Amino acid sequence: MTCKNCGKEFEGGTFCPHCGASQVSANNTTRADDAPSTGYAVLGFFFPLIGLILYLVWKAERPLRAKSCGKGALIGFIVGIIFSVISNLLIVPMIMQMSGMYGMLL
Ligand SMILES: [Zn+2]
Structure with a gap:
């Protein structure tokens, strides 16, 4: 073998x-209940902190499910950073411009 x-x-x-x-x-x-889970990956994506906690909790006993959580959390975390960067680059100057225009109107 x-x-x-x-x-x-x-x-x-x-x-x-x-x-x-x-x-x-x-x-x-x-374990019989250890399998890759799309549901937990989605959960981790929307709540990266919960995904990270579940990953740490399940890492030893349910590695496959933990991996799904961790992966979802990681993607959710990265997407969250990208969105915050985009909002800082685009939305914040836009709001400042709008409020500046609003200020001129007054
Ligand atoms: Zn060996």
């Missing part, structure tokens, strides 16, 4: 003689 961690071949057993990785843990630690 081949090691799930390093990929080297060995005669068998619960631990790899090359790297010491457990060969049964991959099946035992994976």
Whole structure:
């Protein structure tokens, strides 16, 4: 059989003689309810802070679901930064211009 961690071949057993990785843990630690989740990715996208917290909570026991949360949170976070930059570059000067025009009218 081949090691799930390093990929080297060995005669068998619960631990790899090359790297010491457990060969049964991959099946035992994976929970039935651990799967990539689009719903949690969307949740993380809209609430990056909640996504980050869920990622940290699930990272060990539910790595696949945690990854979905983390990915969503990261994208949401980046999009949030882009939007704030755009609003600073476009909307704020626009409002200032509008308020300046409004001030001239008065
Ligand atoms: Zn190995």
